[in-house]
Amino acid sequence: MTVPHPPANPIASFSAELRSLAADRTIGDLAGRTGLLTETVKLLLAGEQLFSWEVTSVFLDACDATPHQWRPRWERLAREKGRRVWSRKYDPVGAFPDPDSARSIDEFVDLMQKLRVHAGELTYQTLEDRAKVEHRRLPHTTVNAVMKKRTRPQPDLVEAFVEACGLPLPERRRWRMKWMELVAQGQGDHTATINGAQAQQTVPESPSPPIPIVSSSAPLAESASTADSAPDMPPPAPKRLIRRVVLGVSGAFLLLAGIGVGRLTAAEVVETPILGGPPYSLIQDQPLSLPYKLPMSRDWHLDLRLTLGHTPEGGLQNCTYYGQMLVRIERPGASPLEYKSLLGHRNLTLPRIPIGRTDSMRIVVTFKVVGRPTPALDGPCQLTLDLNGSTVRAGE
Secondary structure (H helix, E strand, O other), rough: OOOOOOOHHHHHHHHHHHHHOOOOOOHHHOOOOOOHHHHHHHHHHHOOOOOOHHHHHHHHHHOOOOOHHHHHHHHHHHHHHOOOOOOOOOOOOOOOOOHHHHOOHHHHHHHHHHHHHHHOOOOOOOOOOHHHHHOOOHHHHHHHHHHHHOOOHHHHHHHHHHHOOOOOOHHHHHHHHHHHHHHHHHOOOEEEEEEEEEEEEEOOOOOOOOOOOOOOOHHHHHHHHHHHOEEEEEEOOOHHHHHHHHHHHHHHHHHHHHHHHHOOOOOOOOOOOOOOOOOEEEEEEOOOEEEEEEEEEEEEEEEEEEEEOOOOOOHHHHHHHEEEEEEEEEEEOOEEEEEEEOOOOOOOEEEEEEEEEEEEEEEEEEEOOOOOOOOOOOOOEEEEOOOOOOOEOOOO
């Protein structure tokens, strides 16, 4: 008796033919010709899912095939999967724009516009409709304002835009992370977007100049550098002039006194550095404990800035997209203070944390992966942690 064979998976068969077209090309070559990550190319060739026509068309072009000859078959497979087939002016060919080439926020927005045109000159309304199918919100009016640089999008809108242009998860992560990196680099001198409206960022008034934190892993001789890097404050109003002068003089005296104390105790803490310097190694699920000795016992406020890094960049995108930083600040005789970063953010800024009266503290940072990436990460994330820009200030 002959046992009937189950019907072949049509998507697997389609992917097998794509692999045959790329038989004489390496993954790296295909990534370069398409502008896609090697991770995306591997997923496309694996045959487990039907990628968008935008990605498929660009891949076919990279293999010197003719996209419009393959499009009817792709559309049939898409409809069988219950997916809507969208109209466009032309089939995408050539490499997708590279978000990592952007050196500024304006250049990034220009690349978003190039991506929209590259995907078939999709209209803003089409982008909104495609986002709705994926249960995302991408108002065409907001997209228009972003493209005209009248407002800046939130990271979720950037990701929704890239998805509406047909790019899969690894590429969406790449665009989102690059946007967040550019915004972080411009902190302090740009307008932030809040619910579609712009609000000028402001720097809270500080009661006294910053006193550098000292830690136990680098020379103490650099103890004045953090104070020199403090942002200049605008001229005080006439009514507050006397108060500001008094505070300025007292703050300067405190700064000198703090540095002096630090140098006098150098014999006890020979390896105590200023907070900052080279990045620390931060391994997933392994707490990084950083003890700090302050110049004197008094009330302090901590301005903490944490930035994750990784080599290569692709590893940083994969890890931070699914992870977050957990921060614990320990003080002698007091309950610990705990904070965490937003999921997918590589930067964490915590201004004016009330440390209380103490002459020492410990900062413990742990990196956790909350979701499981696809494909799974090879082993634990091995990152770097940069604390440059962190300072402690005398409390009021």
